[in-house]
Structures are given as structure tokens and as C-alpha cells.
Amino acid sequence: MKIGIIGTGGIATSAHIPNYVKAGMDVVAVMNRTRANGERVARQFGIPNVYETVEEMLTYEQLDAVSICTPNALHKEQVLLALEAGCHVLCEKPPGISENEAIEMLKAAKRAGKTLQYGFHYRHRADTVLLKRMIDAGELGDIYAATAFALRRRGIPGWGVFTNKELQGGGALLDIGVHMLDLALHLMGYPKPREVVGHVGQYLGNRPGVGLLGEWDASSLSVEDTARAMITFENGASLLLDVSYMANIEEKDTMRVECRGTNAGASLFPLTLHTEKYGALFDERPTYLTEHDPYERQIQRFLEACREDPNYRQAEEAVILHRIIDRIYA
Ligand SMILES: NC(=O)c1ccc[n+]([C@@H]2O[C@H](COP(=O)([O-])OP(=O)(O)OC[C@H]3O[C@@H](n4cnc5c(N)ncnc54)[C@H](O)[C@@H]3O)[C@@H](O)[C@H]2O)c1
Structure with missing residues (x-):
């Protein structure tokens, strides 16, 4: 599978990229809003293509799946873009920042018929x-x-x-x-x-x-x-x-x-x-x-789910999770 990485900070470089590589996947592109940071990570892992926007990466690459490893408030927009482009998505935790966002992401996954999982490695x-x-x-x-x-x-x-x-x-x-x-x-x-x-x-x-x-x-x-x-x-x-x-x-x-x-x-x-x-x-x-390394197992489970018929269980659970969190904040 061809993989793209959105956000190239701590969790992308320690848990996502190395474990896709270990699983034999082709990490073909990274996106970072700062080109120099994206290029540094691309060099480190031998990844050929670097983009500064999600839209660009999704337009120019034929990706099967993406990992989203950016600050929480950016997750929802990036999840929607990736699903609309026909990618399976592994998005870091928390899924989003509200129940409404979790609902939007669930609906988008169902519309696209793609797997949407979240980075709950525990x-x-x-x-x-x-x-x-x-x-x-x-x-x-x-x-x-x-x-x-x-x-x-x-x-x-x-x-x-x-x-x-x-x-x-x-x-x-x-x-x-x-x-x-x-x-x-x-x-x-x-x-x-x-x-x-x-x-x-x-x-x-x-x-x-x-x-x-x-x-x-x-x-x-x-x-x-x-x-x-x-x-x-x-x-x-x-x-x-x-x-x-x-x-x-x-x-x-x-x-x-x-x-x-x-x-x-x-x-x-x-x-x-x-x-x-x-x-x-x-x-x-x-x-x-x-x-075993839970991050490695998480990537393996995600890749398995991508190959199976999509199930939306984790995306549905995220709605309940965020409902509770919204109420705690309220
Ligand atoms: N599962 C875990 O155990 C675990 C551990 C750490 C972080 N995380 C999650 O991963 C995500 C990223 O955390 P991190 O520790 O890797 O952070 P980080 O700051 O190391 O990396 C964040 C990445 O997002 C990019 N970014 C920052 N602001 C941006 C913006 N405005 N627009 C576009 N890109 C922007 C940064 O350039 C960087 O590449 C968070 O959602 C966090 O909750 C999960």
C-alpha cells in the first residue's frame, strides 16, 4: 500500500513512519506546513515526496492510506479531505475536539466506504x-x-x-x-x-x-x-x-x-x-x-482493517467518547 503522512512531528517519526516501513508499506509522501521540516524527515526515512499542504499531497499522490499526526484541532478537516480523496485513515488521538466533529468524521468514513481508526495504542x-x-x-x-x-x-x-x-x-x-x-x-x-x-x-x-x-x-x-x-x-x-x-x-x-x-x-x-x-x-x-510494541500492533491492525470490508466501530465509539468529553468540559 502507498502511504502518506500528514504532520511530521514526534508521533509521526517515532511511531507511524517506522512501523509502516516495518510492515513493508511504501511511505511515498509526507506533508508538513514547513517544507524544511518535511524534507528533513523525508531524508531521514528515504521518503521521495514532500508537500506543504494536504490538498497538494492528495492531488498529486495516489495514496491508499494516510496517517494524521497534527495538533488535535486540525484532525477533522484533514480526516475529511483524506477520506474524500479515497484514502483509509489512521488519525492520532484524540479523534477530534468535539462530538460534532466525531459525527462528521464517522459520516465521511461511511460515505467514502473507507476505514477510519484512531491512535489509541493502549x-x-x-x-x-x-x-x-x-x-x-x-x-x-x-x-x-x-x-x-x-x-x-x-x-x-x-x-x-x-x-x-x-x-x-x-x-x-x-x-x-x-x-x-x-x-x-x-x-x-x-x-x-x-x-x-x-x-x-x-x-x-x-x-x-x-x-x-x-x-x-x-x-x-x-x-x-x-x-x-x-x-x-x-x-x-x-x-x-x-x-x-x-x-x-x-x-x-x-x-x-x-x-x-x-x-x-x-x-x-x-x-x-x-x-x-x-x-x-x-x-x-x-x-x-x-x-509486543503497541504502536507496531496498531499499524498492523489498521492495515488489516484496510484490507477487510470497512467497519465503522471505532469511528462510532469516538462519537460516544467525545460526547462524554464535551459534557465534562460543559
Ligand atoms: N498516541 C500517542 O501516544 C500520542 C503521543 C504523542 C502525540 N500524539 C498525538 O499526535 C498529534 C501530534 O502530536 P506530536 O506530539 O507529534 O506533536 P508535534 O508538535 O511533535 O508534531 C505536530 C506536527 O503537526 C504540524 N503542525 C503544527 N501546527 C500545525 C498547523 N497549524 N498546521 C499544520 N501542521 C501543523 C507540525 O509541524 C508537526 O509536524 C496530536 O494529536 C497528539 O495528541 C499521540
Whole structure:
């Protein structure tokens, strides 16, 4: 397949391009609004063609699929252009910046009859895949409660535009919270939300401090550094979400999901099952699990999906995900 890359920053060069190459795909073009940056990445990976606009790239190249690796607020327009040009699309997370955008992208994928997937690589970790199989086999019973944490002690990225609401659409919630929210919903079978109580704010990120992910510009922070929520679902389950870029906690960072079912509980990461058997309480962990790179697996799954009849499940799930996020912000 012929692949094009839109945006040539951190995630494009660390996760997308190398894994397409590993999968034997032909990455034929990159697009970056700054030509010199696009050319540098093209040279690094031996990619023949560089464009400064998405339109140009889609006009002059016959692409089968594109990856979209630009700031969040640009995703929707670029997804629509790529689908209209007949490409399958792997768009980085978050899908967009609102439910309306997720709906537009879903409709566009259906119109085009093309695969649209999003970069939720935590779904592709070996421990997550195993837990999902166990849940689907009924090991946990009905999941009635879950908790998702995405916390960094000091972790506003010092690169890119992560402090800029206009380009990112939001802060910690849309950037890191979205990973664990998606993961919890994925494990719960993406139930439909009923009520959402959300709370977001700026508490520590708007003043200078220790930057474990580089120096960010505290004076221009226009996004939330903290988001918390309680979500109930039509099926009777509930989910607690706790997200922060700047949390005075013990760990440097923690990405974690806990699911409680009527037969057993489970937590990630690491994968642990919590059960009651023979009048005793057990915690069980896999003794050996073949690890793989979740970014590599994500690209493999995307390419497989491109070859199959299109299914719109992930694009439909993105609508639910963004509905919840919209309500937290509201
Ligand atoms: N899945 C993950 O774990 C993960 C990790 C990091 C980033 N991401 C996502 O990937 C996307 C990009 O993040 P990144 O860390 O690679 O950022 P980055 O800043 O390193 O790269 C962003 C790219 O977009 C381009 N860009 C910036 N502003 C633009 C504009 N106004 N118009 C056109 N192009 C523009 C930049 O030139 C650059 O090529 C974001 O949506 C982010 O949420 C996902």
C-alpha cells in the first residue's frame, strides 16, 4: 500500500513512519506546513515526496492510506479531505475536539466506504488485549464500575502546541485523559453514557515550575491542567475519571484502569485479576506474556482493517467518547 503522512512531528517519526516501513508499506509522501521540516524527515526515512499542504499531497499522490499526526484541532478537516480523496485513515488521538466533529468524521468514513481508526495504542498492548479477551469470555461477569487514572506529577509537554486551546481543543483531558477514558470504555464495551458530572480547572500549570517533559510556557496556558468526572451509563455501570498534567502525587506518572465485575475485578497496568475462590481472596498476574510494541500492533491492525470490508466501530465509539468529553468540559 502507498502511504502518506500528514504532520511530521514526534508521533509521526517515532511511531507511524517506522512501523509502516516495518510492515513493508511504501511511505511515498509526507506533508508538513514547513517544507524544511518535511524534507528533513523525508531524508531521514528515504521518503521521495514532500508537500506543504494536504490538498497538494492528495492531488498529486495516489495514496491508499494516510496517517494524521497534527495538533488535535486540525484532525477533522484533514480526516475529511483524506477520506474524500479515497484514502483509509489512521488519525492520532484524540479523534477530534468535539462530538460534532466525531459525527462528521464517522459520516465521511461511511460515505467514502473507507476505514477510519484512531491512535489509541493502549488498546493494542499485550496485557490489554489479554484482559479484553478475558472480559469477552465472561471472566469478570458484568462490569458495573470502573476507574481510570491519567496523572502526571509534572507533565505538560514542553514541545508542540499542548498549552494552546485553539490548536489542541483542550488540555490534560483531551491529551492524556482520553487514552485512559477510551481504554476503560473499550473494556466496558463502550456503554452509552447517561449522566456526566465533570470538573476541569487550571491549578498549577499556569505558573512556572519543574518540567519533567520540558519547559512549557506557563504564561500562555489556555487549557485545563486537571479534569475529573463521574459518568453513569444506560446499562447501570459507572466510571470515575481522574486526570492531571500537574498532580502533587507520589508517582512521576500513572496511567491506570480498574474494572470491577460481578465475578472478578481487574486492573491495568500491570494486569492483575482480583477474585474470590474457595472462601479466599486471590490476586493473579500472568506469569509470562509475550510483549509486543503497541504502536507496531496498531499499524498492523489498521492495515488489516484496510484490507477487510470497512467497519465503522471505532469511528462510532469516538462519537460516544467525545460526547462524554464535551459534557465534562460543559
Ligand atoms: N498516541 C500517542 O501516544 C500520542 C503521543 C504523542 C502525540 N500524539 C498525538 O499526535 C498529534 C501530534 O502530536 P506530536 O506530539 O507529534 O506533536 P508535534 O508538535 O511533535 O508534531 C505536530 C506536527 O503537526 C504540524 N503542525 C503544527 N501546527 C500545525 C498547523 N497549524 N498546521 C499544520 N501542521 C501543523 C507540525 O509541524 C508537526 O509536524 C496530536 O494529536 C497528539 O495528541 C499521540
